[in-house]
Amino acid sequence: MLYKEYGPQHWWPGETQDEIVIGAVLTQNTAWKNVERAIANLSKNGLLSLDAIAREDVERIARLIQSCGYYNIKAKRLKNVAEFLTSYKDKRNCEQFRNALLKVNGVGKETADSILLYAFDLPVFVVDAYTRRIFSRLGIIKGTEPYDEISKMFISSLPKSVRVYNEYHALIVRHGKERCRKRPLCSECVLRDKCQNALQHQR
DNA sequence: GGCCAGGACACCA
DNA sequence: TGGTGTCATGGC
Secondary structure (H helix, E strand, O other): OHHHHHOOOOOOOOOOHHHHHHHHHHOOOOOHHHHHHHHHHHHHOOOOOHHHHHHOOHHHHHHHOHHHOOHHHHHHHHHHHHHHHHHOOOOOOHHHHHHHHHOOOOOOHHHHHHHHHHHHOOOOOOOOHHHHHHHHHOOOOOOOOOHHHHHHHHHHHOOOOHHHHHHHHHHHHHHHHHOOOOOOOOOOOOOHHHHHHHHHHHO
């Protein structure tokens, strides 16, 4: 239904693999608009690559990414990720790669899965705030379940395909951003009927 | 002026 | 395991 409404998203907003990884870290609990400025700043200063970030000092990175908030913490995290990815070898073994990525300080499940799916085309499902919000509103989940539980639910009910996971999550974000931010039943929402049914069902 | 955004981690009980 | 504080900017 969302696909019919919005069409293919060809998502994540980022030109290169490195830019996708950088965006995944910078967007932690942050509006994407603020991230865009930080990325533009990094680009202007020749730091939009993991190699360059791994070599740069944390203070300078922090100055350049100030606009996206939490800049001191994110500068360290960015450098941790850059150092890890520029040295890690076997990136085709999804499970091992994911576990190794999760050990990097600053990389939680959502960030790891965003990197795996959007930068490395590996079959994982990304569960973010939009996913929890929209599907709890639809009555499909409570929203408080552990990350892996929700992720598994989507993986088991969708065809196992990187393209599908990518597109499905992208549509969730698109929908969450445009229409379903605060109001539980916005008038023009394409999922309005489904939301209403779910709410009635709960009563 | 307050609330929130595409989280993660340290610390505590 | 679960709850809470912290990190911080910019848009609405």
